[in-house]
Amino acid sequence: MMTYRWLSASDIADWVNPECRRKGWIEFNVNEETPTCRVLGAFEGPSLVGFFGFSLLPHLGPLWTDAEHRDGVASREMAQSMAEFMIEVHARGALMIAESPVTARLAERYGLERVTDPVFIWKPGNSVQP
8 A cells, every 4th residue: 555644754755765865866955944945755665756846946136237237257256156156055956047148158157967958957967167
């Protein structure tokens, strides 16, 4: 008989995140003080046979500079500062809508992975180079 229950933080860390790593998916942020995810587990007896997750994932953008500052200096410096911030706060990932070719080039420069044009995803471990 199949049963379903919400997984605890330790269940997510022990069972779900290893499977996410194996599949190359972003892991869930396990933080009991400030939860940003919830995962429903499907069990057949004691065995986890499936899961369906909900999680908060930051959105980067928009990135904007006025017409007099579109030489790339300000946007590159802001992108570098944002990349450093994401590492500092241990962001589990972020989505970025590249609304212009310039934003798309910056996303690629920082190692964001193209998901569906023009959506990118950042994961810890991606290259963070200007």
